[in-house]
Amino acid sequence: MAPSEVSRGRTLLASVRLAVLQFLADPQWLVPSMIAPVVFGLVAYELFRGSGANFALYAVLGAGMMSMWGQTLYGSGWATGQDRELGTLEPTLSAPTPYLWVVMGRVVWNTVSGLIGGAIVYVVVVASYGRPLSVPNPVGFVLMFVFVIVTLAAVGIVFAAWYVYTRYAGFVQNVGEFAFYVGTGCMFPVILLPFWTNPVSLAFPPTLAVDALRYVSIPGYQGLSWGFWGDVAGALATTAVYLAVAGTVFHRVEKHVLETGNLSEW
Amino acid sequence: MSNGIAIETRGVHRSFSSRKGFLFNEVVATEALRGVDLQVPAGEIFGLLGPNGAGKTTLTKILATLLLPTSGQALVLGHNVATEALALRPKIGLVLGGERGLYNRISARENLRYFADLYGLPLARRTGRIDEVLARVGLSDAADRRVEEFSRGMKQKLHIARGILHEPRVLFLDEPTIGLDPKSARETRKLIRGLVAEGVTIFLTTHYMFEAEELCRQIAVLSKGRIVARDTVAGLRRLVGGDRTMELEAYGFEDAEIGRIKGMPGVSRLVAEEFGPRLRLTLRLRTNELLPDELLRQLPGHPELTIRERRTSLEDIYLDLVEEEAN
Structure with missing residues (x-):
């Protein structure tokens, strides 16, 4: 029985399935996926309650983004780090399938669990607020919400390549996590940050996507000066760059780790 | 790759570099493989x-594609x-x-x-x-x-x-x-x-x-x-000197005795090791000429002498080869 040519779709599905099984089997995932969103929701509610009529929307968006950030971006990179820890990176890379598609599968699952986190935040804030939120443009809201996830996933894939590259990726990511989080405007708009931080913020696709999401969600929102369509175009462009970089980086990283032989290091 | 050969390596070298020290660290290169030539049927x-x-x-x-050779070539199933x-x-x-x-x-x-x-x-x-x-x-x-x-x-x-x-x-x-x-x-x-x-x-x-x-x-x-x-x-x-191995143990042997044993017919190799108070001489024997009785005759001053004979094991061969390489 010779194995048939391995399809990318099958690799992706297998990776999603494994991620789900590990999620269900490991109680530690309950914290970032179920408990953290409740805490984020309550904190955001308290932070924004005095900021006018749209405070609940701010709270949902801010805390929702924070939850999704952790799940979608951090989770994708960390899953590869876990492969290093378990020693499963070697057998996975010795299979006849590009590792990029294994990572893509994890990103898909982390995106879904990020959405669940976002939904939990919504429920917590609405329950605290006492009435349902009204979004002026529900279709635009949903589209932009998915768009934000795609941009987070693009960064997540690049982070995953980093985890394959070196065992120190987790250390650097832990140090930078909250700086990235604030810098991309997940909790509050980047326009509130000092000007000199803006170029750094704009290097990350979620910055513009989150701003675009606020434009369609919050009436009268004044975000970055180029407006909603400028945000969308910029986010699309930077996401495309990230995905292109991820494809190239993964290819190079796979070659690099075969040269250095550090796959089994943890 | 010729027919019937599953694995073939030609001059495979592999070196690793690691860092030593903290602030002013230096790169240390270790050569793990130094020109490996193999053919596996x-x-x-x-x-x-x-x-x-x-x-x-x-x-x-x-060979399993998880590491690249620094130089040389490795083929598995022709790939x-x-x-x-x-x-x-x-x-x-x-x-x-x-x-x-x-x-x-x-x-x-x-x-x-x-x-x-x-x-x-x-x-x-x-x-x-x-x-x-x-x-x-x-x-x-x-x-x-x-x-x-x-x-x-x-x-x-x-x-x-x-x-x-x-x-x-x-x-x-x-x-x-x-x-x-x-x-x-x-x-x-x-x-x-x-x-x-x-x-x-x-x-x-x-x-x-x-x-x-x-x-x-x-x-x-x-x-x-x-x-x-x-x-x-x-x-x-055959490479390490024979099928038969004989072990002699006593409370010490004179240098002259050891020299005499080395020169006996069929002895291809002699290794002396201390085991507590006793000394063990391990002999690789190329032929069947040398018998325990002859050894007993040659070493009359050792009433406590024990002689064991066995087939040369792979462990003996391995230790001989590794020791030779180390020396």
């Missing part, structure tokens, strides 16, 4: 022996391991063993299913094949238990199951029986013989000499990154 068990740090795992990982890895990987299996390398929180069956998908096993055969390999390594009853509940031996079996899941034509086994109880180790050796009977080429590294002697048709000894000998066990016996 298809359908055989080939044993690679060597002390810790000799380069066995490095060579295995290069260059450096440039044709994706084409080669479905045809080879790798068992590195140990406690790591498995998804601990999911079951053995789920572990295998994941890798079955990564290797593109036909969907219609996937479930049947997983059951088959689980039965073959004796894990059918534990198939649906989480791997974290497994003993080390069970994990080792699961590693083997994963290695053979996609029916590879060449299987790399890095110390496959380490951590197994004697019964499981014997079953694993039986499994290895069964795979060879099915036409699989096995590349085996092991520290257990009896295992290599029992399983391998050809053996190579790797020491300090170089192949110091490669032959059948019988050929290696």
